[in-house]
Amino acid sequence: MLTTIYAILFYVATLTFVGGLALRIKQYWSIPAPLKIATTPAPTTTRGVWFRMFKEVALFESLFKSNKWIWVFGMLFHAGLALVVLRHFRYFTDTTSLIWVWVNWIQPFGLYAGFAMLAGLGGLLVRRIVVPRIRYISSPSDYLMLIMLMAIGASGMMMKYVAHTDIVAVKQFFRGLMFFDWQPLPADGPLLVHLSLVALLMIIFPFSKLLHAPGVFFSPSRNMVDNPREQRHIAPWAAELEK
Amino acid sequence: MSEQVTNAPTVEDYLNPLARPELQPDSMKELHSFEASPEHQDKLGFPGELVDNWHDVAIDKMGDLLTKYRGFRVYMDSCVKCGACTDKCHYFMGTGDPKNMPVARQDLLRSVYRRYFTTGGKYFPKLVGARDLTEDVLDEWYNYFHQCSQCRRCSVYCPYGIDTAEVSMAAREIMDTIGKGQKYCNEIIGKVFDVGNNLGFPTPALEATLESFEEDLEDETGLEIKMPLDKKGADILLVTPSADFVAEPHIDGLMGYAKVFHAAGANWTLSSTASEAANFGMFIGSYENMRKVSMRIREAALELGVKRIIFGECGHAWRVAYAFLNTLAGPFDFLDPRYPVPQHICEYTWDLIEKGELKFDKSRNDKYRLTYHDSCNVARATRMGDTSGGQFEIPRNILKATCNHFYDMAEDTIKEATVCCGGGGGLLTDDLMDLRVKGSSPRMTALQNVQKEHGVTHMAAICAICKSQFAKVMPKFGFEMDNILSVHQMVSNAILLEGAKDPDDDDDDDDDWVPPTPPPRPPRGSAA
Numbered sequence: 001m002l003t004t005i006y007a008i009l010f011y012v013a014t015l016t017f018v019g020g021l022a023l024r025i026k027q028y029w030s031i032p033a034p035l036k037i038a039t040t041p042a043p044t045t046t047r048g049v050w051f052r053m054f055k056e057v058a059l060f061e062s063l064f065k066s067n068k069w070i071w072v073f074g075m076l077f078h079a080g081l082a083l084v085v086l087r088h089f090r091y092f093t094d095t096t097s098l099i100w101v102w103v104n105w106i107q108p109f110g111l112y113a114g115f116a117m118l119a120g121l122g123g124l125l126v127r128r129i130v131v132p133r134i135r136y137i138s139s140p141s142d143y144l145m146l147i148m149l150m151a152i153g154a155s156g157m158m159m160k161y162v163a164h165t166d167i168v169a170v171k172q173f174f175r176g177l178m179f180f181d182w183q184p185l186p187a188d189g190p191l192l193v194h195l196s197l198v199a200l201l202m203i204i205f206p207f208s209k210l211l212h213a214p215g216v217f218f219s220p221s222r223n224m225v226d227n228p229r230e231q232r233h234i235a236p237w238a239a240e241l242e243k
Numbered sequence: 244m245s246e247q248v249t250n251a252p253t254v255e256d257y258l259n260p261l262a263r264p265e266l267q268p269d270s271m272k273e274l275h276s277f278e279a280s281p282e283h284q285d286k287l288g289f290p291g292e293l294v295d296n297w298h299d300v301a302i303d304k305m306g307d308l309l310t311k312y313r314g315f316r317v318y319m320d321s322c323v324k325c326g327a328c329t330d331k332c333h334y335f336m337g338t339g340d341p342k343n344m345p346v347a348r349q350d351l352l353r354s355v356y357r358r359y360f361t362t363g364g365k366y367f368p369k370l371v372g373a374r375d376l377t378e379d380v381l382d383e384w385y386n387y388f389h390q391c392s393q394c395r396r397c398s399v400y401c402p403y404g405i406d407t408a409e410v411s412m413a414a415r416e417i418m419d420t421i422g423k424g425q426k427y428c429n430e431i432i433g434k435v436f437d438v439g440n441n442l443g444f445p446t447p448a449l450e451a452t453l454e455s456f457e458e459d460l461e462d463e464t465g466l467e468i469k470m471p472l473d474k475k476g477a478d479i480l481l482v483t484p485s486a487d488f489v490a491e492p493h494i495d496g497l498m499g500y501a502k503v504f505h506a507a508g509a510n511w512t513l514s515s516t517a518s519e520a521a522n523f524g525m526f527i528g529s530y531e532n533m534r535k536v537s538m539r540i541r542e543a544a545l546e547l548g549v550k551r552i553i554f555g556e557c558g559h560a561w562r563v564a565y566a567f568l569n570t571l572a573g574p575f576d577f578l579d580p581r582y583p584v585p586q587h588i589c590e591y592t593w594d595l596i597e598k599g600e601l602k603f604d605k606s607r608n609d610k611y612r613l614t615y616h617d618s619c620n621v622a623r624a625t626r627m628g629d630t631s632g633g634q635f636e637i638p639r640n641i642l643k644a645t646c647n648h649f650y651d652m653a654e655d656t657i658k659e660a661t662v663c664c665g666g667g668g669g670l671l672t673d674d675l676m677d678l679r680v681k682g683s684s685p686r687m688t689a690l691q692n693v694q695k696e697h698g699v700t701h702m703a704a705i706c707a708i709c710k711s712q713f714a715k716v717m718p719k720f721g722f723e724m725d726n727i728l729s730v731h732q733m734v735s736n737a738i739l740l741e742g743a744k745d746p747d748d749d750d751d752d753d754d755d756w757v758p759p760t761p762p763p764r765p766p767r768g769s770a771a
Contacts, residue, residue: 024320031313034530036566037406039398039623041631041659048631056402066327066400074325074402127326132266134326136341137350139372141363142324207362208371212403215321220314221395221404226626228566229583232573237311241534 003173003185006195010177013199020206021214028218032235042226049225056222069127077120077149083113084156091171092178111160118153121146141208148197155194165191256695260656260688263330264339271340275382276389276674279424286433287532290422297421298376302359304420305352308413309360315413318405319356322346328397328405333662334390337681342387345397345407351383352414381423388414389425390678392668393526393559394619399659408668412528415669419527427672428523435536440485440519446472449518452488460498464743468505470497473547474512479504480544481513482520482564482585483555484707492729493710496556499731502738503592506601511553517543520560521707525567526669533563537571550579553586556729558618558706559667561587565625589705590627592734593637596644603737608646611701611728614693615639615651616686616713617661618706632658638705638730645737650697656689664704666712680716687720703728 043049055061060078063071086103087110093100125146128134159165165188176183185191204210217223281291294300309316328345330336335343342348350372357364357373364373374380393408418424434443444452453470460468471477481504487497504511517540524533544552552575554564564585569575575584583590595601615638627633635658643649656662665682693699704710704727713727 028313028317031310031316033313034311035570037314037409037624039395039404039406039659040626040634042626044626044629044631056404060402062400062404063325063327063402066331066402070325070327124325131326133263133329133341133344134324136266136268137324137326137329137344137346139324140369141367141371144370204363209321209323212321212323215317216403218313218317219321219404220317221398221406226631228569229585232569234570235311238530238534238570241531 002187002192003182006173006185006192007177007182009196009199010174013202017202017205024206024211025214028214032237033220033224034235034238036224036226036228036233037220038224038226039221040226042224044226046225049223053217053223057216069123073120073123073127075120076116077124080113080115080117080120083110084117084153086110087113091167091174114153114157114160118150118157121150121153125150145208145210148201152194152197152201155190155197158190159188159194163188163190257692258688260653260662260685260692261330261336262688264336266341267339268341271334271338271343271390271678272383272386274390274675274678275386276670276672277426278385279426279429283426283429283433284419284422284424286436287419287424287429287527287529289419289424289429293422297381297423300421301376301381301417302355304417305356305413306360308416309356312409312413314406314409318349318403318410319353319360321403322349322353322405325402327400327402328407331397331400332391332407333394333396333665333685334392334678334682337665337684338390338678342383343390345401345405348387348391348407349405349410351380351387352410355380381418384414385418385423385425388418389670389675392619392663392665392670392682394663394667395623396619396660396663399623411668412525414528415526416528419529424527425669427674428526428669432523432527432532432536435519435523435539439516439539441521441523442485442489444485444488444518446515446518449488449513449515453513456494456498456501460501464502464740466505466740466743468501468740470501471512473515474510475547477510477512477547477549479509479511479551479553480517480540480547480549481511481553481555481588482517482540482543483513483588484520484557484560485518486707486711487555488518490707490711491714492725492727492732493556493707495732495735496729497731499729499733499735499738500555500588502735502740503588503595503601503731506738506740507595512547512549514540514543514547516546520554520557520564522560522563523669525559525563530571533567534571537563537568540568541572541575544575545577551582551586552578552584553588553591555588556705556707556731558620558708560707561705562620562624587627587637589637589641589730590633592731593628593641596641601734602739603645603734604739605645605647605737607737608733609648611646611733612648612650612697612699613642613646613728613733614649614690614699614702615642615657615730616664616702616704616709617657618704618709619661619663619667621705622659622661635659638703641730642703642733645733648697650693650699652689652693656685662686662689664706664709664712665716667706667708671708671712676715679712680719683712683716684720687716687722690722691720701726701728703730703733705730 089103095103128138166186169186172183173185284291354374355376363371388411391411395408398406431441487493522536524536621634627637662685665679714724
């Protein structure tokens with residue numbers, strides 16, 4: 001019963017996450033940006049734009065210019081999350097195969113990353129509560145999102161440091177889901193909380209502010225080449241006006 | 244130099260230009276600039292007054308914009324409310340009203356977007372901060388989207404580049420579409436359609452004005468320096484803000500352009516139908532109106548048969564010219580392909596300086612101890628020259644080539660971090676004076692700091708709105724209204740023209756003329 005519920009939950013969550021995100025990306029892709037609105041100084045070549053985007057996505061360059069506290073907490077959270085997610089590959093992949101061998105190497109880093117992630121989220125939550133400017137702009141969902149991520153992190157770390165789960169069985173469960181050969185899921189509290197919240201996160205991702213992840217790549221102020229005089233830029237609907 | 248050390252101001256003398264204010268919720272709520280009359284609305288193709296089914300029309304228009312502008316859609320979705328922008332807007336710094344924080348300003352529109360266009364907002368409005376579009380919300384839109392100068396400072400600091408300018412343009416377009424336009428912007432666009440420029444300055448008056456300027460130039464230099472109007476077959480069409488014909492210090496800048504053209508032996512002209520560089524179509528976010536205003540320039544260039552187009556000193560105008568003109572009114576394949584279309588007058592002048600074709604006597608500007616205000620839209624939406632950041636270097640290079648005493652203001656208030664003058668984006672109207680003064684305070688504080696530190700007396704700018712705004716608000720901060728200058732005014736003062744009489748010839752004591760000493764450093768803290 002439990003296995004069936006979670007199996008279905010994860011199929012639904014995965015479909016919603018992948019399908020919803022794909023639809024949203026297709027939508028962003030298909031809406032034209034009729035005017036050149038790069039925030040300048042901007043790169044004058046496509047290669048330069050790739051570099052700018054890399055700095056924005058990997059180093060949070062603009063946020064660094066803006067506010068060092070938010071940058072530190074944001075970086076701790078995102079870098080921590082990235083490592084934790086990579087560490088989780090071991091539950092889905094055959095880590096004896098050559099392609100996935102790196103998953104073994106990052107395991108220790110992934111452990112520390114869990115703490116970094118929680119520290120970052122905690123810092124962001126405290127700021128949201130104590131800084132009047134940020135409290136003013138916060139909706140209930142903004143707090144809940146942080147609390148949910150913290151609960152995901154905390155429940156995950158509990159399984160490592162407090163109440164161990166049969167991790168081999170968990171891996172068999174997920175490998176089973178991937179190959180449509182369901183295996184039983186252990187009925188441990190922290191595990192079920194962890195998995196429920198992760199599924200919830202995947203489901204709300206395409207309908208929430210988490211869209212900032214694909215959004216940043218489509219932001220015209222960051223992804224446009226500064227060459228309006230050299231190259232005429234015109235959107236299809238704007239070209240219609242010329243007829 | 245020792246005097247400088249003993250008089251060196253201490254930390255307490257300086258105020259932080261970017262100080263975060265105490266929150267004063269809704270303190271600017273009532274500020275309501277005049278609404279456009281039916282006559283103003285009509286000329287732009289908008290309904291004369293609020294339409295009966297305004298709610299549905301507004302939502303439909305928002306839906307329409309969401310499919311036409313990728314930026315608008317992405318910006319509506321992407322904000323995570325991190326707070327990075329909250330202390331970056333000069334109007335927030337000046338007023339303390341939290342709805343002047345960029346994210347809160349965007350949220351006025353985003354909350355409605357979420358309610359009508361997102362799953363979360365449709366089913367859980369309270370949870371995600373979504374709300375219905377009501378008359379109160381519409382009033383908030385009108386008041387707070389006319390407290391944004393579309394300066395893009397917030398977009399520099401946003402980790403996703405969310406640009407409140409785009410959001411405020413969308414909001415204004417929605418409001419225009421339901422018949423709730425702003426008088427200042429819409430009346431001016433109507434004048435451009437009727438007469439050719441923002442000031443509604445008719446051709447005969449323009450002719451007479453230019454003639455009188457030519458006489459002034461002849462009195463000053465003894466040379467016949469021309470300001471041709473509608474001259475067919477000229478090589479260069481100069482498109483400049485109409486304020487350059489009527490306001491100070493703008494006129495002195497225009498004189499500077501004329502002298503540069505004269506020195507270069509250029510065959511240039513102004514156009515009576517394109518006697519305006521500014522394009523207020525951008526302020527109201529209306530592609531159609533922006534395009535119509537831009538097309539005048541294309542038509543004038545074709546009519547006069549010019550080879551190049553050069554823009555005078557104007558900030559938002561340079562944005563529309565540099566970044567949008569090719570899109571709106573291009574392609575310009577009928578112009579000389581050796582030159583970018585369009586060029587900025589600063590690019591033109593600096594190019595001549597680099598080639599050694601202009602000569603200056605910098606000491607003629609020794610009475611000025613100068614700083615430079617980066618106009619917001621030039622800084623964050625355009626470029627000059629071939630390299631990224633040329634928009635910061637070229638005007639400064641011109642100033643350094645023409646005067647001896649130049650000092651920049653604090654690094655976090657210039658270049659891409661520049662703080663707006665407080666009057667841009669359709670806010671340069673007397674009914675918003677309270678906001679304009681408050682919004683200029685970060686810039687004015689930064690200026691007071693260099694006044695204390697370096698004895699700076701004057702500030703130069705390359706934007707008609709900045710110049711008008713500063714002339715008006717500077718007296719409220721202990722400066723004179725003529726402490727704001729045009730960059731080409733400095734060029735005009737210092738340029739050495741062949742065959743010109745010495746400007747000091749009228750003086751009796753010109754043989755032992757010495758540059759005036761810089762004004763005494765003000766006592767510590769006097770201007771704070």
